[in-house]
Amino acid sequence: xxxxxxxxxxxxxxxxxxxxxxxxxxxxxxxxxxxxxxxxxxxxxxxxxxxxxxxxxxxxxxxxxxxxxxxxxxxxxxxxxxxxxxxxxxxxxxxxxxxxxxxxxxxxxxxxxxxxxxxxxxxxxxxxxxxxxxxxxxxxxxxxxx
Ligand SMILES: Nc1ncnc2c1ncn2[C@@H]1O[C@H](COP(=O)(O)OP(=O)(O)OP(=O)(O)O)[C@@H](O)[C@H]1O
Ligand SMILES: [Mg+2]
Numbered sequence: 001x002x003x004x005x006x007x008x009x010x011x012x013x014x015x016x017x018x019x020x021x022x023x024x025x026x027x028x029x030x031x032x033x034x035x036x037x038x039x040x041x042x043x044x045x046x047x048x049x050x051x052x053x054x055x056x057x058x059x060x061x062x063x064x065x066x067x068x069x070x071x072x073x074x075x076x077x078x079x080x081x082x083x084x085x086x087x088x089x090x091x092x093x094x095x096x097x098x099x100x101x102x103x104x105x106x107x108x109x110x111x112x113x114x115x116x117x118x119x120x121x122x123x124x125x126x127x128x129x130x131x132x133x134x135x136x137x138x139x140x141x142x143x144x145x146x
Contacts, residue, residue, distance in 0.1 A: 001143050005131040011037045011123075012053070014133060014146065015044020018121075021142040022048070024071040024099040029107030029114045032123035037131050038105045041121065042075055045103055049073050063090050071099050078106040087113070 005011040018041075022028070028045065030038040043053035049069045056065075056075060063080060067073040074095040081087060087110065096102045107114055114120075119137040126132050135146070 001135050001138070001146070003133045003135070003146065004126075005037070005133055007129050008037065008040050011040045011131060011133070012044035012047070015041035015046075016048050017044075017146045018119075018135070018138075019045035019048025021138070021145055022101050024101065025097050026101050027096055027114060027118040028101075028103040028121060029110065029118045030103065030105050030121050030123070031107050033125065036123040036125050037133075038123060039077075041123065041133075042103050042105065046073065046075070049101070064092065064095060066095070071101050074100055074102040076102060076104045078104065078109040081106075081109050084109065084111055 003014060005014060022045070030041065032038055039056065039058050043056045046056045046067065047053055049067065051067050051069065051073065058077065063077060065075040076092055076095065081090060104110070104114065117137070119135065122134045124132045
């Protein structure tokens with residue numbers, strides 16, 4: 001499905017709506033250029049888990065942030081991972097799946113390793129504050145709630 005956003009607030013709201021649909025084991029892979037709005041969307045997702053947006057930051061030093069909520073929420077930012085071979089050393093595979101929810105910025109770096117089941121969100125800057133957001137991997141009921 002394709003959605004349009006015309007403000008950071010709208011992108012955050014979409015993140016919130018998506019976050020409300022997530023359940024343990026879900027993985028959200030975020031794709032998009034620098035500054036496209038991935039972290040903005042993660043703030044909305046995190047809010048759906050009761051985490052304040054200001055507590056969600058761009059991961060300049062940490063690759064993995066874990067929020068102590070139920071289900072556990074992991075915010076993973078692969079920006080600083082240079083090579084696909086370095087992915088395993090980040091420990092992300094211990095954070096994904098099972099009873100947790102994981103959202104991954106710069107999922108491009110995973111190649112095709114985020115799995116068939118993962119929810120893929122692609123954000124494209126279409127000028128000024130406009131973004132085109134495409135979401136794949138949601139079932140029909142979830143789509144109807146976005
Ligand atoms: N419709 C929009 N949706 C999201 N962000 C927008 C929108 N319009 C403008 N912006 C601005 O674009 C920037 C998006 O920043 P954000 O940190 O969310 O991007 P990012 O994709 O996480 O970047 P990075 O690749 O550095 O992690 C913010 O400054 C935000 O205010
Ligand atoms: Mg970011």
